[in-house]
Amino acid sequence: MAHRVTGVLIFFFLLVHVLDTALVRVSPHAYDSTIATYKTPLVNLMEYGLTAAILFHALNGLRVIAVDFWSKGPKYQKQMLWSVVGLWVVLMAGSFYPILQHTLSNWFGK
Template identity: 80%
Template sequence: MPAGTLYRGREGMWSWVAHRVTGVLIFFFLFVHVLDTALVRVSPEAYDEVVATYKTPIVALLEYGLVAAILFHALNGLRVIAVDFWSKGPRYQKQMLWTVVGIWVVLMAGSLYPVLGHAARELFGS
């Protein structure tokens, strides 16, 4: 491993890494998403055809991943704001990260059925 790729490690560094990775992934999806939405100016058929791919089980799994990335980026972003603007933020950054992770896990469990339910019905019937 080249020198300097690991900073102090632990919660501070890894949350920063995860914030970057999720941010870049969301930004790339945003490009695709504006382009697919622009098809409403071409024709209703062209738009509906592309949106049909968003309803397939494999893409549904990607949508669950998108929700995961956005939820982490949103919650951790609020934590970053707290670290920057709340006087006790830096002292509690670790506790706040584990709070973020806890809320994220709960919300991701709650998202399972709403986001993946239609794919499950298609795969397993009824």
């Protein structure tokens, strides 16, 4: 279920990304205003959430491929799921500061 939810979230991000990029042709001022909105702490937190969704979707997709195409995949699917979750947690912990450094420096001083 989580794989489907992250897939839908990624789809909606891509839709918004295409629309806001297309805005530059319609009105450069509106585009600049939209991009300025993206530089807020809330959007920065959403970027971290997007990273979480993409990373989980990618890692779990590899697990699904292994379950489908490896003869022993169904036997080890539970262990592979926990491996995916563990790797995801480690990678998300490692990406915490690089993604949120601008927001954290604004909140806690430079």
